[in-house]
Every structure is written in structure tokens, then in C-alpha cells.
Amino acid sequence: MQIAAWNVNSLKVRLPQVLDWLAANPVDALCLQELKMTDEVFPLAAIQEAGYHAVFSGQKTYNGVAVLSRLPVRDVVCGIPGYEDPQKRVIAVTLDSPQGDVRLVNAYCPNGQAVDSDKYVYKLGWYAAFTEYLKNTLAASPRMAVLGDYNIAPDDRDVHDPAKWAGDILVSPPERAAFQALLDLGLSDSFRLFEQPEKIFSWWDYRQFAFRRNAGLRIDHILLSAPLASTCTASIVDKAPRKLEQPSDHAPVVATLAL
């Protein structure tokens, strides 16, 4: 089984790239973030023609998440139960796998803008609620994967220039502590289960030729509960779509499970 996550920064603009990518990478499930569209205009027909089911939680202009899956999904939960939030950032599903159910939680975590901003306060509060939600989900569904754009680079290895970024948004100690709290639930960063080349990132700013300079951060992650981590045979970032014309600023991340 292969599961993937990709912040597409507008599904309207990126739909052709998503369909091309799925044709070349027929993963079992693809979690999308930043749809930037309402549910009324979600391109369901095109995705079904590509052989995928889809569930989605969109909104106008900002945010929006979807799960595309080869298998039917059930028990769809949108948002963080008990945490009121007009921003559509989370959708969870259960994959009906022949090798047993897998719970997928797809998240577009807040960016935070700057460490002295209201959005930073929102980000840390959101992470506290998300952590509690994942704790409860994990108790009910031991085979859980959490995929998406975390907007946190967990370690200096995940930053192209750690000295330049020190203390900034996406790397600040409170944000890294919030990420560590997820790991402390018993989750593993699938990417770090394996030896990896240096300077692997998943996001590059559109400005200043950041991609050409590989001036990026690794902020898109696939976290796995212990029963799934023990089945994981690979976890990679696919830089190829970032090289295309009119790319998303994020690259897809993919984990392979021996299921």
C-alpha cells in the first residue's frame, strides 16, 4: 500500500498535474491540502474517471482538504470534533483494506505567519486540539497515519539554512515542541525511519529562485502509528512535480507500507 500527501495550492490550477501524477504514481490514497475551492466545484468526475473515490471539505479561497482513494472509504470525519473552526483543515477516513482497516487523518496545519502574530497563537492552540484529537483517534484506531502539510520543519536537518531560519515561523521551539508532542503520542516520522540524503525538502518559496537553489524546508510529513511504522518500507519526497510549469510550491510525499 502506498499513501501520499500533497499541498496543491489550488486544486483548480493543479488538477491536470494531480491527474498526471496519479497516472504515473498510482498510490492507494492521496491526501490533498489547500484546495482553495468550495465543495460545489470539486472536480469529482475527473477524479472518478482516474479510478479514485474522493471525499472533501472545501471552502472559498483558503484551506480545503480532500482524500482520494482507490478503495472505498468510510467513517468520514471533517474537522477536529469539539474544536470549532471555520477553517477547513482536517478530514479523516478509514480505508477498507483487505489487509485490515487503516485510519487516515489528512491535515492542513496552520502556517502561523510570524511568531509575534495572532495566527501564531491560533497555530499553537490548533496543534493542542489536534494532538488531543489524534490521541483519541489512535486509541480507537491503532493503525493510524497522519498525512499533510504540518507547517513545521521538525529538525535543523529539515531546513536549508538553519542559522538564517533560527527562531522563525515554521522552525520556532514552541512549534517544534508541538510536533514532538505528536511523536510522543507514539507516532513516527516515516521519513526518518530510513537513511536519507541530506537537504531533502518538501516546500520551496516561489520567490528568489528558491527551488533552483534548493532553499527549502521539509514541512510535509507522513506520521505513522507503531503498527503501521513496522510495515513501512520507504518514505520519500517526489520533487518531480515541483519542476513542472506552474507548480505548487509543495512536492508530494509518499510512504510505502507492506500491506
Next chain:
DNA sequence: ATGGTCGTGTTACGA
């Protein structure tokens, strides 16, 4: 050097 480039939807805002 506080810039720059996207996407959405207006001429600002979020990332």
C-alpha cells in the same frame, strides 16, 4: 536589503 512570487479575487491578503 524587510525585498521577492503565487492564487484568489479584487486592487488586499494569506502563504
